[in-house]
Amino acid sequence: MAKPRKSFGLKPGDNLTWKYEVIEQVGAGTEGEVYKIRETTTGLTRAAKLYYKSKNANAKRFARYARKLDALRDCDIVVKYLHAEEVWIGDEYVFCLISEYFEGAILEDFLKTYRGGRMPAFEALHLIYDLTSGIEEIHARKEFHGDLHSGNIFVVRRGVFFSLRTIDFHDWGRSSAEERRADVLSIVRLLYDITGGQAHYKKQPQAIKDICLGNRSDLVLANYPTVFHLRAHLETFDWE
C-alpha cells in the first residue's frame, strides 16, 4: 500500500496554471485529489484530478489513461475528458486531468435519499439497466471500466430518467476479457447492494434474484458471461 500523501492543499481562489482558478476541493483518494475549478477566461466549471507522485503515476501510464478516456468520448456514460496539464505545485510537476464537472450526486450519497438507504426493486433494475447499457458501449470498444462501485458513479434524475456518469477507470493489469467480466460482476454486485444487500436479499422479487444469483460470481458469469447477455436479459425477462 502506498503511504499516505501530503495533500496538495489547494485553496479556493488559488490558481491552477494561468488558465484555471480553484473553486473547492471535491474529493481525495489514494491516487490523488479532485478539485472543482473555473476556467478563468470563460467562467466555465471543470473538474481537475491531480495525481500524487508514485511509482505508478508515471508519464506513460498517465498518457495511456488520457488516451483511453479520449477513445471513449462517444460513450455517454463516461465523464468527458478535456485535456491534460502538468502543474507546478510546491517543488514538483503534478499530472492533472481536466474533465467536465458533473453536477450530480455520487451514487453512494444518492442512495441515502431513499428510505433505509436502499432502492425499491423496480427502480434499482432501471438504474442497473442504464448502467449496463452504458458499460456495454465501453465493452463494445474493447475497453472496460475496472472499478465500478457506488463511489465512482454519478447520478442525476431528470424526468423519469436516470442520467449516469462513471469516473475513475482502473487497470488492474488483468486481461481485457477478465476486466470486462469483472465489470459484469461489479454491476450485479451493485444491484445486490443498492437493494439492501444480504439483509434484504431473501425478500427480493424473483427478478432481482435471477440476476444476483445469491451473489455467487460463478453462477452470475455462467448466466451472464458478458454485459450484452445481462442487457438482453434486463430487456426481456418475464415478471412472475
Ligand SMILES: Nc1ncnc2c1ncn2[C@@H]1O[C@H](COP(=O)(O)OP(=O)(O)O)[C@@H](O)[C@H]1O
Ligand atoms: N468530473 C467530476 N465532476 C464532479 N465531481 C468529481 C468529478 N470527478 C471526481 N469527482 C469527485 O471526486 C471524488 C473522487 O474522484 P475519483 O476520480 O473517484 O478519485 P479517487 O481515486 O479518489 O476515487 C468523486 O467521488 C467525486 O465526488
Ligand SMILES: [Mg+2]
Ligand atoms: Mg473513485
